[in-house]
Amino acid sequence: MTSSREIAASAETIFDLIADPARQPEWDGNDNLAEAAAGQRVRGVGDVFSMTLTRSGVRENRVTEFAEGRLIAWLPSEPGSPPPGHLWRWELEPVDDGRTLVRHTYDWSRLTDDQRLQRARSTTAERLRASLDRLAEVAESR
Structure with a gap:
């Protein structure tokens, strides 16, 4: 499942919001x-960050794809367990200096x-589009 939209912000601005788990709930x-928790900014493949969920529980997210400013993907799992196989991916493609095409995939x-x-x-x-729309609101207000 994939959704995409252009956002009126630079790829760097948008990527910083995605790659910093403390910003994701916004x-x-x-x-x-x-x-x-703050201080978990993703820097490369193999990084693991933790999130507390709204329904309950914690997820560890193992980064499987990464290109600074352009691509990030992770596999969530319960702490200490192998990932069950679902993947979240974000791809950013600069359109010009102030606009970025963002593709959000849940596989x-x-x-x-x-x-x-x-x-x-x-x-x-x-739901993927809702994340894109909220991400656009945050990124475009910076």
Whole structure:
């Protein structure tokens, strides 16, 4: 599942909001993220950051793809457990100095946990777009 839109902000500004887990609850369109500790800014593949969820629990997120200012993707899991196979990806493509095309993908095609399938299916393109729209509000106000 993928959604995209142009945002009137630089790729660097937008990427900083995505790569800093403490900022993610500000623009999460799934209303799934409650908080993350400061100081977890992602710097590369292999980094792990933790998030507290709104419904309960904590997720560790293992970064699997990374290009500063352009691409970040992670696999969430319960602390100490292997990722069950769903992936969140953000791709940023500068259009010009002040505009960026942002693609947000939620890929649950490799999800192995049957208990998570219903929640995965409820993450629609509209929810991805809600995250993009909220991200745009935050980025464009900076």
